[in-house]
Amino acid sequence: MIAKKAATSVANVIAIWACLLEAASASEERGDPGTLDFEAIDFSLGLDEGTAERVYGLMQDRSLIAKDTGRLTAWERRQPKRERDDDTSAERKRRQREREAGDVTAVVPPSRAESISVTPSHATSRQVTPRGEERRRDKRTPPYPPQAGEVGGDESQTSTKAGTVCKAIKAKGVADVSPSNPKLRALVEKGIGVETFEQAAELCVKATPPKGMAYLLGIVERQLREAADIGASPGMPEAAWDATRSSIEAKAAELGIAKWNDADLSVHREQWPAYLARVRAAVERKAIHA
Numbered sequence: 001m002i003a004k005k006a007a008t009s010v011a012n013v014i015a016i017w018a019c020l021l022e023a024a025s026a027s028e029e030r031g032d033p034g035t036l037d038f039e040a041i042d043f044s045l046g047l048d049e050g051t052a053e054r055v056y057g058l059m060q061d062r063s064l065i066a067k068d069t070g071r072l073t074a075w076e077r078r079q080p081k082r083e084r085d086d087d088t089s090a091e092r093k094r095r096q097r098e099r100e101a102g103d104v105t106a107v108v109p110p111s112r113a114e115s116i117s118v119t120p121s122h123a124t125s126r127q128v129t130p131r132g133e134e135r136r137r138d139k140r141t142p143p144y145p146p147q148a149g150e151v152g153g154d155e156s157q158t159s160t161k162a163g164t165v166c167k168a169i170k171a172k173g174v175a176d177v178s179p180s181n182p183k184l185r186a187l188v189e190k191g192i193g194v195e196t197f198e199q200a201a202e203l204c205v206k207a208t209p210p211k212g213m214a215y216l217l218g219i220v221e222r223q224l225r226e227a228a229d230i231g232a233s234p235g236m237p238e239a240a241w242d243a244t245r246s247s248i249e250a251k252a253a254e255l256g257i258a259k260w261n262d263a264d265l266s267v268h269r270e271q272w273p274a275y276l277a278r279v280r281a282a283v284e285r286k287a288i289h290a
Contacts, residue, residue, distance in 0.1 A: 002058045031075030044218030172201035176212045255282045
């Protein structure tokens with residue numbers, strides 16, 4: 001019903017709802033998505049301008065979202081029972097430690113060699129590393145990057161790179177950054193470099209009004225999709241020059257074409273795909289006349 005009234009697809013409405021759920025889950029007051037950047041949501045989901053705000057209003061009309069508070073009305077009912085019953089996450093953690101303390105008993109033999117007696121229910125889930133081995137591992141393995149084959153190595157590397165990216169884009173002026181953002185971590189795992197995030201951050205800061213993290217990630221995701229589309233285009237030569245934005249602009253400079261004007265935010269600005277098509281056409285013309 002909302003999709004029909006908003007003149008969009010059901011898939012788009014579900015995608016917007018998923019964004020609201022994610023914001024409500026990450027909020028300090030869980031269940032309240034807070035102040036939303038509808039323009040950023042439209043951009044990251046590839047929607048027509050105004051779609052997210054229109055759908056949001058219709059969701060309020062259908063009582064999915066409280067008009068007075070902005071909370072998702074069924075948030076508490078959607079949560080697991082343990083979260084509804086517990087006052088805080090700290091309380092849940094305390095209870096977990098108490099359960100584990102009742103299951104594990106430390107045994108210190110005369111030789112003072114540390115060992116742990118574990119009940120059968122924890123025999124396969126808890127492993128204890130001797131302190132000597134921990135010290136040797138600490139001396140051998142630097143914080144980053146982890147040694148190949150280390151448990152949790154890939155996860156640690158992703159976390160460290162995500163933190164580096166956040167530090168870089170925060171220095172550019174984008175404040176609402178989080179290394180735990182799942183979209184950011186997915187892009188980092190795909191090998192997107194810090195330079196690409198910094199360039200996107202510059203676009204966000206120059207926008208009026210300035211944009212945040214969601215808008216930035218939308219820019220990087222769009223560039224990633226465009227790069228994939230370029231690589232899949234039939235008849236195009238495989239060349240290193242079109243691998244990154246910097247290499248594309250370097251090729252453009254060789255052909256006498258200025259860099260893409262990312263500071264132009266006017267309605268009739270040249271989009272990146274159009275700029276790239278212009279550079280590729282120039283490369284083809286040069287190849288023909290060579």
